[in-house]
Amino acid sequence: MNALRLMHLRQLRRQPVRAALAILAIGAGVTLTVAVLVARSSLDQSLTAYNSEIGGNAALRIISRYDHGGVDGSVLDAVERTDGVQAAVPLVMTVSQVNDRHGHDELVAVVGADCRAQALFGAAGCDPNAVATAKDTDPPVIGSAVRAAAGPDGVLRTDVGDRTLDHATVSSDLSRFNRGLVAVYPLSVSQSLFARPNGLDAIYIVPKPGVSPDALKATLAGVAGPSNKVLDASDSSNVVAYVSSQLVPLMLLVSLFGLAVGGQLVFNTMTLSLEERRRELAIESAIGGTPRTVTFGVLAEAAVLGVAGGVVGIGMGLIAARPFVDNLSTYSEQAAGLHLAVHPTASSVIIGIAIGLIASIAAAIVPARRAARLDIAGELVDRSRRNDASVKVNLWRAALYATMCTAGLLLAWRGSRDGGLEPWQPPALYVAVLVTWLGSFRLTPAITPFIVRMIEKLRGFQRGPARVAVSNLLSEGRRTLVVVTAVGSAVGVAFTLGSVLPGMQQGAGGVANANSAGRLTILTLTPNNTGAIDAKVAPATQAAIAQMPGVGRVDRYYWASIDYPGVGPVGLSANEGQPAHYTVFRGADPDTAIARGEVMIGPGLARSLDLHPGSRFEVPGRFGPVPMVVGGIWDSPDNLGRSITMAASLRDQLIGPRPASGLLVTPGPGATVEQLESTIKDAHLADNLKVWNSEELAAAYTDSYKAFLDPFWLLARGLLVVAFIATTSTLLLAAVKRRSEHGLLAAVGMPPGDLGRMVLVEAGLFGVLGTFSGFVGGIIGLAGFCFASQILTGLSIPFSLHFGPLFLYGALATLCVLAGAALPAWRTSQLDPVVALRYE
């Protein structure tokens, strides 16, 4: 232990810069992971707190598999009659908007309750008569934050129009719910304002004393029926479960990518550090250090660095968690009016340290084994005999990885064809994308030596510091590849994202055209992920539009969501009139299928339930199971391709009446879409009315997809920081390792300024090579993403290249590496040749 401490752990104190850079490297890797874990814990904590506060004394609650008041009122009667139930409290729970009349909307939770809610919170002086006689125009009781958001003359949006909050009572008790962003109505009023005839969102249940909640839960499952679920009072709801099940894993994937790059940096740092200490390790072995001693010593160093890096990563992760939490909050606000706050937990802290430790040790295993297998004798007498770290130009290797990428892309193309409906296609696609991305990670390092050889032949690199710099890139190939990989990752991710977004725009254009070509779309909300918000187009507004000149017909479309058993969230859409027209992969066209009473389904649902045209399946409806027949499978992106499109009449049979999500307005004879758009806008029917032609609808879709890419842009920016750290650490370590070489260059006449310039030229070349690497990797990554997108996201994205982000991030990354090289360059230029030559 003493030898371990003296030989290895003391190294950390002797080389504080190296230790600090390694800690920063692993910290940078851990940061994103911790940020995502904190985001996840924030979601859980906020949700649990919200549900617990709403649930009060209740032990259980019943919710529907459907959104929007899916629990039928008849269930409440059955629950109240169930043995063991002391109180059943019906609630309407939805999300709407508060508008301040100056263009600002805030999402708020809305609760509808009657005096039975006192069973949850204790007697509060509720007057049953007052509740029973309440009118739709009466103001709600609101939390203080609602008052702040509404201002003096603000309104609350509902499905039947805006309701003024001028005389709303502010309750201090409500301010602890959802940070005060909550409004409460009498139950019957909320059912009326938010279009839930005889519909409830939850029934909270207080068991009788001595009744086991688990036993009661089992009893109530039979009472509630298959379209409802019995949960513990604080369990998460369907919509938020969707957020955590779909988005959090995606974010985690992003963070793991960052961690992999951080781990690569630690590997690099440990490798270079051990290279520098080869002789010391040889001495340790010569005087009796066993291979295990050396290995264990190196791993102990890595463990200390990993723990310290984990702690740094936790600190940075708590700061970086904010944008992730904001991203998740956007979805939870839309889904339940739930505003998330950053809630770190002890487990995310412990996991952060553990990840730092594991990543650091994993990255140090190979360098440690190399150190343990050192040629002791060769190192003690003749350092030149050691294995050169240079990477050889290997045409076969480059060709192999290029073939791997090509084969991967071909398989990905085949795996994604026609919606990827065959059972073998999705797994083949995943394998193909994995092979392609792994191949691209190896391909760019394999071709880098070719590029360096080409640079070497350029006239400007034939003499002076540039000549030495370019030869350093070749002789220290491993170091070159690590920095190029770090820079290339940042540039490649940016290039891919920069090209994905225009592709998404094209995809969104396709969706918009499929839905509304030749028609106007009229909404009060943005078109994506807003189905749960109860601020739809009011019936009065709908009637007014129908009466306008130039209007041919008004078709309503409806959106609902079900937590389908064994599948998860499935979107249900129904149109009056003409349905959307996506590409049909299999079966009948939508007009024919829907006219026959059949349904069109997305490819994701077809894969999940193994459905084909003609397949029969059953959907648990609000009033009982509803049989359906698959008419066709089409390229609908709704709910990641897990959707059912049906006739409005079938929708009524399934879930009953609902407010329309939006209107599709067709111009009448002699009128154009443009004219009609002007007419409706000029009428100023409602301040939140959105009147869009298909191009504007496509732009709105694109805006909503941008939020989906936010975590990836965060990753791209994080990788720039990682590239900066990579450059600084490797060049500083290289400067230490090559001290005598630099001393020799100084001794034979290279001026101090040229020594510094040499380091800067190396850094500049890192930037150029990294940008090229990002270009190659980005093209391959983009192609893989485009093939995988339909199956992963439901949206078909065409392949198109956009070079703006490549050049922008290439320039940024080059600036980062030049900034990272400034300190090493300065230190090299300050070298004392006499001391440096004595160093060895």
Added chain:
Amino acid sequence: MAATSTARARRRPLQADTRPTVLEVDAVEHIYELGGRVVPVLRGASLAVRRGEIVAVVGRSGSGKSTLLHLAGGLAMPQRGEVRIEGTPLSAMGSRNRAIARRRQMGFVFQAFHLLPGLDVIDNVSMPLLLDGVRRSVARAKARSVLADVGLYGRGDHLPSELSGGELQRAAIARALVADPILVLADEPTGNLDSATADDVINLVVSRVRDAGVGMLLVTHDSVIADHADRVLTMADGVLA
């Protein structure tokens, strides 16, 4: 074990030597591969060192002297032949056991001193004991004692960079002897020193080795240094003569 040798200096009478053999090098062959070229370094070299005996190997640069020493210490393994320490073949030991043998049974003195630059002298000297799990206070006490023996009393707290060449080599000698080895392997121990200092150092190492009664294999190109040995072997083209 029949070592092929030419005695240039014999300080002991010719009689049956009953002292136990601590090192046997038996017909070892060794090659290096440099840049794809095979370079034979040793071609069947053999020798033996007994307890209390100092054997010198002389030869020109590149003749294979240092390689022989490294093979003797288990720092590298021969392609053919055998090296035995107190009768145990090194080839029968794994790398872990060879390392343990180095820390308990051998001591190395290198031309370039090879002290660890980040540790003070006393930690450098006590390192073989620390590697063997000896408590630090005990190891340091032993190291202080050995440092006093080599004339470095009071210099234990200094870093290697604060010592002269002669002092560095004295510290290296102390490290070689601190674990009470049976064999000292010295590779050009005076190669980096001026002649006066070299003389002091070789006298020191020889006297310490003789006092301790351990065997020593001394590799040098300097015949004056070699004259301190009981036997001198000449290495030429990978063969001992």
